Amino acid sequence: MRTSRLPLIWMWMVYGFMYLPVAVIAIFAFNDSELVAFPLQGFTMRWFGQVLGDGRLTGGLGLTFLVSIPVALLSTLLGAMAALALTRYRMPFRGLLLVLVLLPFLIPKVILGVAQLILLSELGIERSLLTIIFGQTIVILPFTTLVIASVLMRIDRRLEEAATDLGASAFSAFRRVTLPLMKNGLLAASFIAFVLSSSEYVLTSLLSGRSQPLSILVASDFRFNMSPALDALALMIVAANLALIVIGELARLRSKS
Amino acid sequence: MGVAGGIDTRTQRDGGQPLLRGKAVLKNYGSVQAVRGVNFEIAANSYVTLLGPSGCGKTSLLRMIGGFEEISSGSIELDGLSLATVPANRRPINTVFQNYALFPHLSVEENVGFGLAYRNLSRADLAAKVGSALAMVQMTQMSKRRPRQLSGGQQQRVALARAIINEPRLLLLDEPLSALDRRMRKDMQIELKDLQRRLGMTFLHVTHDQEEAFALSDRIIVMNHGLIEQQGASSEIYHRPASAYVADFLGGANLVAGTIRSAAEGSASIETAIGVFEVPALEGLKPSSRATLCLRPELLRLSGKDGIAATVTHTVFRGAYWLIEARASNDQQLSAVIDDSPPNAGASIRLTFDPNRAWITAA
Amino acid sequence: METSRTGAWLALPVYSAVAALCVAPLLILLAYSFFQVSFVEIIKEPTLKNYARIAGSETYRWLILKAFGSGLTISVVTAIIGYPVAWYIAKRVTVMKSAMLTLLLVPLYTGDLVRIFAWRMLLGAEGVLNTFLMWTGAIREPIEALLFSSLATHIVLTYNYLPFMVLGLWLAFEALDDRLLEAASDLGAGKMSAFRRVMLPLTVPGLVAGGMMVFVMVVGDYLTPQLVGGASGITIVSAINDLFGTAFDWPLGSAIAWTMLAILALLFCAAALIVSRSTLGAALTSGEA
Numbered sequence: 001m002r003t004s005r006l007p008l009i010w011m012w013m014v015y016g017f018m019y020l021p022v023a024v025i026a027i028f029a030f031n032d033s034e035l036v037a038f039p040l041q042g043f044t045m046r047w048f049g050q051v052l053g054d055g056r057l058t059g060g061l062g063l064t065f066l067v068s069i070p071v072a073l074l075s076t077l078l079g080a081m082a083a084l085a086l087t088r089y090r091m092p093f094r095g096l097l098l099v100l101v102l103l104p105f106l107i108p109k110v111i112l113g114v115a116q117l118i119l120l121s122e123l124g125i126e127r128s129l130l131t132i133i134f135g136q137t138i139v140i141l142p143f144t145t146l147v148i149a150s151v152l153m154r155i156d157r158r159l160e161e162a163a164t165d166l167g168a169s170a171f172s173a174f175r176r177v178t179l180p181l182m183k184n185g186l187l188a189a190s191f192i193a194f195v196l197s198s199s200e201y202v203l204t205s206l207l208s209g210r211s212q213p214l215s216i217l218v219a220s221d222f223r224f225n226m227s228p229a230l231d232a233l234a235l236m237i238v239a240a241n242l243a244l245i246v247i248g249e250l251a252r253l254r255s256k257s
Numbered sequence: 258m259g260v261a262g263g264i265d266t267r268t269q270r271d272g273g274q275p276l277l278r279g280k281a282v283l284k285n286y287g288s289v290q291a292v293r294g295v296n297f298e299i300a301a302n303s304y305v306t307l308l309g310p311s312g313c314g315k316t317s318l319l320r321m322i323g324g325f326e327e328i329s330s331g332s333i334e335l336d337g338l339s340l341a342t343v344p345a346n347r348r349p350i351n352t353v354f355q356n357y358a359l360f361p362h363l364s365v366e367e368n369v370g371f372g373l374a375y376r377n378l379s380r381a382d383l384a385a386k387v388g389s390a391l392a393m394v395q396m397t398q399m400s401k402r403r404p405r406q407l408s409g410g411q412q413q414r415v416a417l418a419r420a421i422i423n424e425p426r427l428l429l430l431d432e433p434l435s436a437l438d439r440r441m442r443k444d445m446q447i448e449l450k451d452l453q454r455r456l457g458m459t460f461l462h463v464t465h466d467q468e469e470a471f472a473l474s475d476r477i478i479v480m481n482h483g484l485i486e487q488q489g490a491s492s493e494i495y496h497r498p499a500s501a502y503v504a505d506f507l508g509g510a511n512l513v514a515g516t517i518r519s520a521a522e523g524s525a526s527i528e529t530a531i532g533v534f535e536v537p538a539l540e541g542l543k544p545s546s547r548a549t550l551c552l553r554p555e556l557l558r559l560s561g562k563d564g565i566a567a568t569v570t571h572t573v574f575r576g577a578y579w580l581i582e583a584r585a586s587n588d589q590q591l592s593a594v595i596d597d598s599p600p601n602a603g604a605s606i607r608l609t610f611d612p613n614r615a616w617i618t619a620a
Numbered sequence: 621m622e623t624s625r626t627g628a629w630l631a632l633p634v635y636s637a638v639a640a641l642c643v644a645p646l647l648i649l650l651a652y653s654f655f656q657v658s659f660v661e662i663i664k665e666p667t668l669k670n671y672a673r674i675a676g677s678e679t680y681r682w683l684i685l686k687a688f689g690s691g692l693t694i695s696v697v698t699a700i701i702g703y704p705v706a707w708y709i710a711k712r713v714t715v716m717k718s719a720m721l722t723l724l725l726v727p728l729y730t731g732d733l734v735r736i737f738a739w740r741m742l743l744g745a746e747g748v749l750n751t752f753l754m755w756t757g758a759i760r761e762p763i764e765a766l767l768f769s770s771l772a773t774h775i776v777l778t779y780n781y782l783p784f785m786v787l788g789l790w791l792a793f794e795a796l797d798d799r800l801l802e803a804a805s806d807l808g809a810g811k812m813s814a815f816r817r818v819m820l821p822l823t824v825p826g827l828v829a830g831g832m833m834v835f836v837m838v839v840g841d842y843l844t845p846q847l848v849g850g851a852s853g854i855t856i857v858s859a860i861n862d863l864f865g866t867a868f869d870w871p872l873g874s875a876i877a878w879t880m881l882a883i884l885a886l887l888f889c890a891a892a893l894i895v896s897r898s899t900l901g902a903a904l905t906s907g908e909a
Contacts, residue, residue: 007707007708010705010708011704011708014782015724018724018727018782019727021730021739021742021779022727022738024738024741024742025734025737025741035746036747036748037746037747037748037750038748038751038752038754038755039755078633078634078637081630081631081633081634082630082631084627085627085628085630085631088627089626089630091628097631100642100643101634103642104641106836106884107642108839108841108857109840110860110861111649111877111880112642112646114860114861114864114870114873114874114877115646115874116641117864118645118649118652118874119645119648122648135641137641138641141637141638156358158354159361161323161354162352162354162359163360164324164325164344165323165324165346165352165354166351166371166375166419166420167347167372167374169346170626172375180362192729198731199734200732201731201732201733201843202732202842202843206864215733219733222733223847226740230737231741234738237731237734241729241730242729242730245722246722246726249722253718
């Protein structure tokens, strides 16, 4: 078949477009100028020093961990249960389960957020870190479920039958065969959940009370200001997120082969 | 078509009860009946093949025996005891899965030793058992490897070792050779048969390949559309098929439709477009009912003057022999096997056969 | 039977979580949409006044229409940009297929705010793009209209949701058997004709699935228009947000939210019908791929 170069050029342009903002963040975080503008003025690390010296931000970072680690664990656990139920067991209403798990992804976050807000006020529950954790878990559940299900769908069901055939109980077959084979999927799902949680803004801003994680603290800065120090902070967030995602993806892809 | 649910009700050779017995076994998937109430018996220490085209219900039946599917109705008994309440992991039955289902995260020896974990063995006993099972299939050298580092034939051996290490009463093999190339398949057939003799274990082997079935089995169960068409010794199935379907599926036979004129004990007279023949026949054929005359190609001989008149349509060289395709009256296709000097296409020939070796079966 | 009981036990916590954290809030939201507000108090007597207000208000009608217009525009734009990309990844990339898909999705994990911050740096009047063009001498005056315009909103929305469209289309392309295209050309179809008569119809489920995802996310995105759209940045969703914040009219906000949900649900049922009739949908829902 005759191959044209046009599709390849198009691919490069689209991928270039997708990485343009990332590149801009990376370049100007090291630019020795108060202005985020061309021409470049030389290399500096001082913007990073400025960010790390800001006690307010480091406190917010601590709270982010307090929220995002529980969210990652909870949404991975629920996602694993949903994915197992969807792919591994004959059960009634499987279609309903699929729709319900994906539902939070399909509802605009603002609408889901205000709806949760009303429920909280009806029940007389104060907004706290706990409300953020539960609110985020449900919107991240579709992602963890799909990631884990994609790994489970590639595990031959005959492997579990073989384990049963060799004398393993259902639980033992799960522990000795399914779990080791889906381990990387769980890892990838929890990393993705952590990243989605730590950078979630809309829902978090609606559900957070007095204790505000990093994403809320820096929100007004990111929304309305522009400075090389903010850029350095953005780069650190991007680098941390991308590192986690890439590690998770590598783990997930390895489990496929 | 055929005789549902086991034509063969003769007692086992050793007189005792069979190892495995199925009674009116039925399996529904929703409104689809995969297995439509079959009876069967499998004697201890035999090599039995479950033969049929894809979708005939043979895999469903195997999975019910293994405990991976529930029986919709009927029962399966092992040593006279119903398996209904015994889950798969408690059945003294092991399976060699199609595509082997080796655990990709475990080494060869961990795969083979998987089932021993449920048997309270000392570490030394466990290692010894794994060692001897691997030796049995000549895989000792590969014990530390992962499944993906093995060839198809090697994976097959590991799957075998893993299944026989628990010394099951019955070993199920689900199309175990289908992933191998032709050469390897022939070698493994010999090894499987040899292994079954050495272990004195009962093998139930599912396949759609009739050649494989004849190469391996003491007995064959032929299935079609969820029913058992025939079960019996391999030679019996080959020479005395219980239905036109079986004769056709086993391949090669010339099937000539006709009408029974008269039937006696063990033989019948059939009227067909190519003549009237009195040959051995299936029991129970009624006069004036439709029936099928089966003539194996190796049975037909060229003759000088009398016999069935036919015109050669083409000849095919098959290496060891020639296959002649000919057309007799009423467009009846006949194929015959001869050793050398075949007639040319278009030649008029006459074919005869030894009536004692022909067979009349149900339509 | 045993396995289905295990499945039910596994599904139970998931059902409970979704019921408590998603279904229950939405039902309360529905209830509130029939209430009314008087000064700072919510009067819990059922009334249809909120819905009547939405129907009677030119502004809200216009904002709802604008939201769906944006959703449609971005769906079409991402489909045009994404179609060749999805085709290339599915049919031309062999070894690095998963890596290419991951690479496309990775920029999404930077987070909404950081992403928008980067685009503001890029498009601002004294931002990266303008100063770069001035530095290279391509322009003399900065292009003011880059940021805080409807154009900026659409660029960033396209950026945000393009990967989802590619994902939907890629699934459809993976399910498309190459031999069908070979058969088409074997039967005399030219490249355009094979595309129009074979490839396009068979990738419609991917277009619908990807388009629906993009559509619903664009409709629900209020940060992007607000932060890069300037004066054009008011959306129906930001109106909901305001009604729950400064304006304090929860019942009206709830009614607008449910109006949006109802329209989205209708569109979704239509899309689901199209996708489920295809083989791709069957493969996805049967759970065995």
